[in-house]
Each structure stands twice: as C-alpha cells, then as structure tokens.
C-alpha cells in the first residue's frame with residue numbers, strides 16, 4: 217500500500233487529484249473511454265499562435281479536461297449517464313507548431329483527417345481549443361473525409377471572423393469563419409463585433425447567414441426554423457467560440473463582449489443543430505483562456521462539450 221503524504225501538504229493535494237477518477241474527459245472508466253469501443257473521440261489542440269488581446273487559450277484544453285472530471289455523468293435531460301453508453305476516448309493533445317499559422321493549420325487538417333478516416337472511424341470528433349484559427353484545419357478535414365455528402369457550418373461567436381487576413385496572416389483567429397466559408401456555407405449566431413470590411417463582405421453573400429446578437433437573444437427565437445432548415449439532411453461542422461456566450465457566464469475569453477448568449481440559448485442551438493443534421497462528424501469548442509482561481513467558465517465549457525456529445529450520440 218502506498219502511503220499518502222501528510223494531509224494539507226501540497227504533495228497531499230497533488231496525490232489526491234491523482235487518486236480521483238482517470239485523467240480523461242469526464243474521468244470516464246476504462247470501459248467507456250476505450251478507443252476500440254467509444255463512439256466519440258476528443259482531441260485537445262492547445263494552440264495559441266495569433267491571439268491579439270487576452271492570452272491564455274493554450275491552457276484551455278487542459279482546464280476543460282480538468283473541470284470535466286468534476287462534471288456529473290448523470291444528465292437530468294437524458295435521465296441517464298449518456299457518456300457511459302456511447303463512450304468518449306480522449307486522445308493525446310496535439311503538439312502545437314509555431315513555425316507559422318499556416319503550418320499549424322495544415323498539420324491540424326492532416327491530424328483530423330487521419331482520425332476521421334481511421335479505424336475504427338469515430339461517429340463524432342470533438343476538438344478542444346486553443347484559439348479559433350484551428351477550425352480552418354478541422355473544416356477542411358471534414359470536407360475531405362465526408363466528401364460525398366453536403367457539409368455546412370454552424371458558428372457561434374461574438375465576432376464574425378470574416379476578415380480576409382489579420383495582422384498579416386489569413387490563418388489568424390480573426391479569420392476563422394472566412395476560411396470556413398471557403399469550404400462550405402456558414403450560419404453564424406451571436407455576432408456583435410464586426411469590422412466595416414467584414415460588414416461589406418457579408419452584404420451580398422448568399423452562403424452566410426449572420427444572426428446578430430439582438431436577434432440571437434430574441435425570446436421568440438424566430439431564427440430557429442431557419443437554422444433547422446439550414447442543417448437538415450446535411451453534415452454539420454459545429455464551431456463554438458465561447459465568447460459567443462455572455463461574459464457574465466463566460467468571462468474567461470480573450471475578448472469578452474457584452475450582450476452574448478445565455479447558457480439555455482446556447483443549449484437550444486446545440487440541441488437543434490444535432491437533432492436536425494444528418495450528422496455532426498466534427499465540432500469544436502474554442503477560445504477558453506482560463507482565469508486562475510475562477511472555475512465556473514472551465515466547468516461551463518466542459519459541460520457544454522459533454523452536452524454536445526450527448527445531443528449527437530445519446531439515444532441513437
């Protein structure tokens with residue numbers, strides 16, 4: 217028997233953490249986290265190369281996995297422990313490349329394509345960011361892996377992210393949705409910070425629907441039918457920049473913009489997308505920049521990732 221160090225010492229606290237549930241998303245036991253059986257995969261990408269204001273997104277994936285181990289597996293919405301039924305295998309975090317944003321996005325495309333086309337082929341891959349630029353690689357991989365079915369993207373964000381380039385790079389976090397719309401149509405929700413250049417770009421686009429925050433928060437949610445039609449019968453790449461949520465519940469982001477989505481509205485969007493789409497083979501939750509001592513945002517992000525997995529996989 218191993219002896220624990222003296223209570224209340226730093227070593228004791230560290231040991232206690234290790235003795236808790238396994239170090240994977242949700243702290244799942246072997247039978248639900250096993251790569252051969254789990255229907256979901258989770259890839260942490262702790263990349264932060266082009267962040268322009270508040271930094272820290274490289275710590276996001278580890279903070280989400282740490283918080284997830286405290287999330288209760290039982291979900292009242294489902295009346296069961298959904299993750300124990302469908303299973304999630306947490307992959308090793310991807311090593312960031314800092315040679316150039318372009319090199320990193322290319323590496324992400326290859327890594328994600330390899331997972332999506334691998335054996336066993338996961339039904340859904342969740343990705344933890346990291347900054348939003350990673351989505352450009354993920355959506356390209358999704359288009360490659362699912363080239364026989366139409367792909368669309370649903371994008372939750374405070375920012376349109378439609379710049380052609382930002383601070384010298386087309387692979388900046390501020391260009392994430394512009395790179396996505398080069399691959400497939402985009403339905404974006406929660407937008408409340410946009411440049412005049414982006415507004416001009418969006419003006420005549422028929423392949424982008426932008427739901428600005430006033431409409432996004434409208435209690436009648438009149439755009440939900442449109443969202444349902446947009447994803448119906450399609451494969452969906454679902455990308456959630458956490459700053460789309462209101463900073464009162466999600467302050468741990470680089471650019472906290474007032475007027476964001478509530479937790480309930482966020483879940484309603486995720487529920488609609490996952491219920492109506494033909495499939496959601498890839499989703500990402502990005503831009504968590506953990507604030508030391510503030511656990512609620514990490515916990516929210518972890519719970520959101522769990523909810524999305526369950527909306528896609530539970531009961532199917």
Ligand SMILES: [Mn+2]
Pocket residue numbers: 373374375457459460
């Ligand atoms: Mn954003």
